[in-house]
Amino acid sequence: MATLTLTSVKKSFGPTEVIHGVDIDIAEGEFIVIVGPSGCGKSTLLRMVAGLETVSGGTIAIDGRTVNDVEPMDRDIAMVFQNYALYPHMSVFENMAYGLKIAKTPKAEIDARVAVAAKMLQLEPYLQRKPRELSGGQRQRVAMGRAIVRKPSVFLFDEPLSNLDAKLRVQMRLEIKALQKELGITSLYVTHDQVEAMTLADRMIVMNAGRADQIGTPLDVYENPATEFVAGFIGSPATNFFSPSAAFGRAPTVARIGVRPEHAQLAAPGQGRAQGKLLFAEALGAETLLHIRLNTGEMFTLRQDGTAPVPVEGADCGIDWPAERELDFDAEGRRLP
Amino acid sequence: MEKRVTFKGWLLPLLLLLPQVIITAVFFFYPAGQAIYQSLFIPDPFGLSMRFVGLGNFEFLLSDPYYRASFVTTAVFSILVTVVSMGAALYLAVLADRLIKGSGTYRTLLIWPYAVAPAVAGVLWMFMFNTRVGVVSWYLGLLGYDWNHVLNEGEAMGLVVVASAWGRVSYNFLFFLAGLQAIPRSVIEAAAIDGAHFWTRFRTIVFPLLSPTTFFLLVVNIVYAFFETFGVIHTITAGGPQQATTILVYKVYADGFVGQDLGSSAAQSVILLLVVGLLTIIQFKFIERRVHY
Numbered sequence: 048m049a050t051l052t053l054t055s056v057k058k059s060f061g062p063t064e065v066i067h068g069v070d071i072d073i074a075e076g077e078f079i080v081i082v083g084p085s086g087c088g089k090s091t092l093l094r095m096v097a098g099l100e101t102v103s104g105g106t107i108a109i110d111g112r113t114v115n116d117v118e119p120m121d122r123d124i125a126m127v128f129q130n131y132a133l134y135p136h137m138s139v140f141e142n143m144a145y146g147l148k149i150a151k152t153p154k155a156e157i158d159a160r161v162a163v164a165a166k167m168l169q170l171e172p173y174l175q176r177k178p179r180e181l182s183g184g185q186r187q188r189v190a191m192g193r194a195i196v197r198k199p200s201v202f203l204f205d206e207p208l209s210n211l212d213a214k215l216r217v218q219m220r221l222e223i224k225a226l227q228k229e230l231g232i233t234s235l236y237v238t239h240d241q242v243e244a245m246t247l248a249d250r251m252i253v254m255n256a257g258r259a260d261q262i263g264t265p266l267d268v269y270e271n272p273a274t275e276f277v278a279g280f281i282g283s284p285a286t287n288f289f290s291p292s293a294a295f296g297r298a299p300t301v302a303r304i305g306v307r308p309e310h311a312q313l314a315a316p317g318q319g320r321a322q323g324k325l326l327f328a329e330a331l332g333a334e335t336l337l338h339i340r341l342n343t344g345e346m347f348t349l350r351q352d353g354t355a356p357v358p359v360e361g362a363d364c365g366i367d368w369p370a371e372r373e374l375d376f377d378a379e380g381r382r383l384p
Numbered sequence: 385m386e387k388r389v390t391f392k393g394w395l396l397p398l399l400l401l402l403p404q405v406i407i408t409a410v411f412f413f414y415p416a417g418q419a420i421y422q423s424l425f426i427p428d429p430f431g432l433s434m435r436f437v438g439l440g441n442f443e444f445l446l447s448d449p450y451y452r453a454s455f456v457t458t459a460v461f462s463i464l465v466t467v468v469s470m471g472a473a474l475y476l477a478v479l480a481d482r483l484i485k486g487s488g489t490y491r492t493l494l495i496w497p498y499a500v501a502p503a504v505a506g507v508l509w510m511f512m513f514n515t516r517v518g519v520v521s522w523y524l525g526l527l528g529y530d531w532n533h534v535l536n537e538g539e540a541m542g543l544v545v546v547a548s549a550w551g552r553v554s555y556n557f558l559f560f561l562a563g564l565q566a567i568p569r570s571v572i573e574a575a576a577i578d579g580a581h582f583w584t585r586f587r588t589i590v591f592p593l594l595s596p597t598t599f600f601l602l603v604v605n606i607v608y609a610f611f612e613t614f615g616v617i618h619t620i621t622a623g624g625p626q627q628a629t630t631i632l633v634y635k636v637y638a639d640g641f642v643g644q645d646l647g648s649s650a651a652q653s654v655i656l657l658l659v660v661g662l663l664t665i666i667q668f669k670f671i672e673r674r675v676h677y
Contacts, residue, residue, distance in 0.1 A: 099573050120579040132570035136592045145588075146578035197578070 049110035049123070049200035049233055050075055051096070057104030058257075059093050066092055066257045068105065076231040078224075078268035082244035083254035084280070090205055092254070093237045097203050109201060125194035126203040129210060131186045133178040135192075139165075140174040141325050146195045150197075164192040167226070184215045191223070195230065202227070202234040208243065220246060241281050245269070253277045278305045284336060286374070287311070289321075289345040297375065299382060305374035308336065308350040311366050313358070319367030323347060328357045339364060416657060422650035434647075441651035450627060451635070451652075458631040461545060462609035469549035470601055473556030478586070480557075481564040491561065498554035508548035510620045533621065537628035540621045544629050547620060548613040556601050563597035564590065603667045611660065622657030632656055 051073040051103045058066040066088045073079050081089040094100040096107055096283070098119035106113050114122050125146075133142050140161055147157045151265050165171045168188040178186055185205060195200055207223070224247055238244055244251045245265040253261045253268060253276075261273040272278035278286045286305045291297040316322070323339040335357055337349040349366060358364050375383040391397045423436040423441050445451045480490050497505070506566060512520045513533060521531040533539040575585045591598075614633050617623060623630035623638055630638060633656065640649025 097573075097577060099576070119573070119577045120581070122579065126574065126577050128570045128574060130568065130570055132568060132574040133569060134575070134589060145575070145580075149579040149584060193574075193578070 050108075051079075051201055051233055051235065052108040052111075053092075053096070053105070054108070056092065056095060056102060056107060058088065058095060058100065059103040064103075064257065066095075068104075068333040069252070069254075069259045071210060071252060072261065073233060073235070076233055078227050078234045078236065078247060078249045080236045080238060080244040080248035080251045081237055081254055082241055082251055082280075085239055086256075087254040088236045088257040089239075089252075089254045093126075093203055093205055093235060096201070097124060097237060100112045114234065123199050124201045124203055125197050125199040126205065127187075127190045127194050127207045129206040131178075131190040131207075131210075133186060133189055135178055138175050139170060139181070139189050139192075141256050142178070142189055143196050146193065146197045159191075160196045160198075164195045167195070167229075168192050170384045183211050184219060187211060187219055191226070195226075200233065202232050202236075203240075204234065204236040206238055208238070209240070216243075220376075223247065226331075241283065245281070253280060255280075259330055271382075272305075272374060273382050275303055275305065275376040275382075278307075278374050278376075278382075282307055284348050287345075287347045289341060289347065290343065292343055298383070300374055300377050301375045302378040303376045303380075305376065306347075306368050306372065307374075310372040311347070311349045311368040313337070313349065313369040314365035315353075316363040316365055319365035321347070321366045323364060323366060325358050325360055325362050325364055327360050332359070337364075339366065341366075419650045419657070422646060423654045424647075426647040437647070440672075441647045442655075445463040445648060445651055445655070453627060454630050454632055454635045457627070457629065458610065461541065461548075461613075461629070461631050462606050463608040464541075464545040465548045466554065466602065466605040466612070469552035469605060470598070471555050472549065473553045473601075474560050476553070477557050477560035477564055478590075480561055491558075494557050495554045497551050500551055501615065502548070502551060502612060503619050506544075506547055506616035506619030507549050509543060509550070509616075513532060513543055533625075535625055537625055540625055540629050544613070544617050544620050546608065548616045552605060552608060556605065559597050559601055560594065563594045567593050600667075603663060607660065607663050607667075610663075611656070633657075 051071075053069055053071045053073075055068040055070055056066065057064060057068050062167065065327060069092060072077070081092060083089045095102050098114065098117060102115045106115055107122070108114065109122060134145065137145065143161045143164060144157045147160065152160075159357055161174070162171075163176055170185065170188055170192060172182060173185060173189075178189065187210075190207070192319055204223070208219055211219060220243055224238075236243075236247060238247075248265050250262060250264055251268060252259050255274070255276045261268055261277045263271075267278060272281065272286075275288065279288065281286060286307050288303050288305050291301050291304055313319075321341055323341040326338045327341050328338070329336040332355065333353045334350055335353055335355065337351065337357065339347045341347050347366060377383055421436075423546070424436060424438060426437050426441070427434045476494060480487055483490060500508070510518075511532060512518050515521055515532045516533055518531075522532045531539060533543045571589060571593075572585060575589045580588065610631070611633055613631065614637065615632065617629055618637075619636050621629045623634045632652065636649050636652045636656065639645045639652065643649075
């Protein structure tokens with residue numbers, strides 16, 4: 048267990064700067080998720096913490112020790128890769144024991160530690176199998192087991208669930224959460240899936256084009272997005288954005304207005320804060336998504352309860368939302384109070 | 385369902401196959417048949433008559449100390465060529481694999497020797513090590529070493545091994561580099577995080593994962609050393625000094641075309657045919673099943 052501190056960490060590939068300075072203090076045992084679209088630099092940031100990429104600027108410290116120039120093996124970390132990166136010619140047992148063998152751990156202790164991890168991950172029947180004889184979920188578990196047996200101070204996860212099917216992903220997500228709680232090891236987890244981020248994180252870092260747009264607890268990020276990008280990226284279906292001309296009475300600094308689909312409700316035509324025409328409705332059972340074209344031509348998605356009445360397609364409708372739920376942004380995409 | 389293209393009738397497929405069949409028949413089946421046939425006879429020195437001797441040629445060969453010595457020479461030569469060319473190629477491939485910039489240039493330069501015909505390569509090496517005008521032997525002379533592969537058997541063997549291995553390094557390099565690049569980067573990174581330094585990673589991860597490539601090259605290189613090094617040996621040492629570099633293939637030529645003992649030469653060809661058949665079986669078995677890690 049350890050703290051992890053990133054101080055204005057930067058990364059350049061040649062003349063191109065891809066990470067423009069990220070700061071975060073991670074407490075002992077905290078589960079931090081870095082979330083962002085592909086190409087935002089989240090994996091690069093993780094690989095810098097792992098020591099697989101050099102740090103172009105700033106410092107990375109594990110437990111107060113700056114590790115910028117420390118080899119990956121001397122950082123006391125363990126990493127779970129997207130493609131699992133299992134050693135294909137070794138059995139499950141050998142895969143998990145590899146790091147310990149290199150560290151010259153006594154054989155009895157290796158056996159004991161692998162046994163504990165195997166039990167925890169329900170891998171006991173598969174210890175003698177080769178990775179190619181395992182299913183995707185089992186391989187994922189072996190990769191986790193390999194990380195666990197070394198008892199590192201920091202866990203790094205690089206999109207570990209993205210190669211699994213949807214059902215397995217939900218299951219493994221819960222398992223990872225439970226495991227991390229049980230072991231209490233500081234974790235840094237990279238994903239592009241905002242649902243994963245919301246469910247796993249103690250705090251999350253929302254990255255956009257090499258910057259940490261916002262760092263906070265999932266609910267805080269959801270309720271109070273710091274930028275237009277964050278408001279659009281976190282939450283599903285995505286936040287509706289439209290220009291202030293569609294509504295009225297906004298300060299001149301307001302360039303864009305954001306309203307989450309779940310925070311808006313239908314109003315009688317001519318009533319409410321915005322007006323539009325219902326294009327079509329998607330009934331998902333528990334909820335119904337109404338796709339409305341605003342009078343300005345912009346699209347608006349509204350989520351309402353599955354039992355609520357739905358206007359006929361093509362009908363005029365008003366849209367209303369509580370004033371405190373409205374998110375206002377300036378021309379640079381920054382949130383206005 | 386697999387989609388299969390089928391021909392109506394048999395004339396067109398036969399026509400399409402014919403060129404390959406003719407080439408194989410004229411340049412392989414016919415000579416091989418001739419060799420097997422002739423290996424049962426002893427012709428007179430002028431080639432005017434032949435006497436049937438059954439397996440006499442084979443009996444004589446297997447009890448001939450020169451022929452048995454040639455077997456040993458071939459074994460030593462093949463092992464050395466294989467080890468030297470594969471070792472050098474693996475070393476260069478590992479270095480090239482670590483390169484980020486300019487790997488394309490290195491790759492191209494390293495492939496060049498493969499384009500040089502064995503006989504030409506032999507001549508190049510012969511001139512470099514020529515006892516009177518050779519550049520290398522001159523420098524060796526300055527260092528106080530009297531190089532003379534015409535007289536010294538060990539030096540002769542060393543030279544033909546190096547000359548044969550040199551052209552082969554390119555080929556092996558390509559396969560090793562491809563093999564190295566097929567190993568997922570993340571597996572290497574995982575090993576690095578697990579605490580393995582470069583050499584440990586190479587020993588425990590990279591080399592085992594390369595084993596299919598290594599095995600394939602092993603067979604191919606042995607076949608090369610056995611059969612395709614004639615040009616090198618002929619141009620550099622012509623099998624000498626004494627019989628120090630007379631490998632089996634060279635002996636077929638020397639006994640048949642220089643010594644005019646066509647019966648024995650044919651018998652030797654048949655023995656080589658069996659050896660190459662054996663190696664081919666090993667290789668096919670390997671390609672079918674592959675070496676599984």
